[in-house]
Amino acid sequence: MGLITKIKHSSHSEHFLLLKRPRQPYECDGCKVLGFGPCYECEHEDCNFYLHEECAKATPSTSHPFSKCSLRFHSRAPQKGERCCDACGQHVLGFVYQCKHKKNPHDYHPSCLKLQPTLTADDGTRLHLRKKLSSKCLNCESRKTSNGIKGWSYVSSCGGYRYHVACVKDRVLKKWMEVYFLQDGKVNETDNSLALQSAIPSRELELPSRKSSSKAKKTWIRKAKKAIMLIISALFGDPTTLIVVAFQQLLSD
Ligand SMILES: [Zn+2]
Ligand SMILES: [Zn+2]
Ligand SMILES: [Zn+2]
Numbered sequence: 001m002g003l004i005t006k007i008k009h010s011s012h013s014e015h016f017l018l019l020k021r022p023r024q025p026y027e028c029d030g031c032k033v034l035g036f037g038p039c040y041e042c043e044h045e046d047c048n049f050y051l052h053e054e055c056a057k058a059t060p061s062t063s064h065p066f067s068k069c070s071l072r073f074h075s076r077a078p079q080k081g082e083r084c085c086d087a088c089g090q091h092v093l094g095f096v097y098q099c100k101h102k103k104n105p106h107d108y109h110p111s112c113l114k115l116q117p118t119l120t121a122d123d124g125t126r127l128h129l130r131k132k133l134s135s136k137c138l139n140c141e142s143r144k145t146s147n148g149i150k151g152w153s154y155v156s157s158c159g160g161y162r163y164h165v166a167c168v169k170d171r172v173l174k175k176w177m178e179v180y181f182l183q184d185g186k187v188n189e190t191d192n193s194l195a196l197q198s199a200i201p202s203r204e205l206e207l208p209s210r211k212s213s214s215k216a217k218k219t220w221i222r223k224a225k226k227a228i229m230l231i232i233s234a235l236f237g238d239p240t241t242l243i244v245v246a247f248q249q250l251l252s253d
């Protein structure tokens with residue numbers, strides 16, 4: 001990122017925001033979801049004001065191949081009551097794209113609408129974004145997510161590795177809240193890679209019974225972990241040094 005990008009945004013109009021790669025995970029002041037990829041940060045560090053790139057650049061209306069509805073941007077969901085994102089299942093607490101259906105409108109976080117249709121790992125493993133699962137998610141062993149939302153999923157080309165976006169996001173957020181963030185909302189700066197690693201299922205991974213040799217099992221687990229890391233980086237931003245380090249530790253054994 002050689003070029004410095006500086007913008008003003010209506011949600012924090014008193015200062016300029018700079019496009020930066022943050023040193024630590026942040027909570028986006030637009031959508032209230034955690035991120036750690038490049039983001040717009042207030043030039044005054046004391047403000048601790050962050051916006052996802054997708055939130056800063058939200059347009060008044062948009063569309064997505066998975067939704068027939070046209071979607072309008074709102075800085076707060078206009079409909080009252082609990083709202084969840086139809087892509088990731090997390091609560092909608094701020095910036096949202098919502099369709100104009102009066103009853104049960106569709107809601108999407110701005111960053112979720114920008115999820116890449118295909119993710120490719122360095123070993124050639126490919127994951128494809130799907131609106132629905134045709135087989136169970138390997139994390140929750142269900143086709144629906146835990147809160148009943150038919151959220152989006154990533155599925156490998158071979159079909160063997162399938163994870164709800166909601167499941168991966170939920171795991172990472174819960175672990176980060178536990179380990180990375182202290183109770184009072186202050187950041188614990190020492191334990192972030194630990195939190196990230198503990199968000200990766202290892203023992204809990206469901207192993208297909210036909211994979212009997214220990215070598216086949218190891219390969220399977222390694223690929224499943226890789227699939228999850230790919231989804232994590234798609235969800236929360238480009239892999240930072242932090243992630244790469246955790247990644248290497250995970251894959252070395
Ligand atoms: Zn955001
Ligand atoms: Zn500021
Ligand atoms: Zn979402």
Ligand SMILES: [Zn+2]
Pocket residue numbers: 069099100101105106
């Ligand atoms: Zn709709």
Ligand SMILES: [Zn+2]
Pocket residue numbers: 137138139140141142144145146163164167
């Ligand atoms: Zn799941």
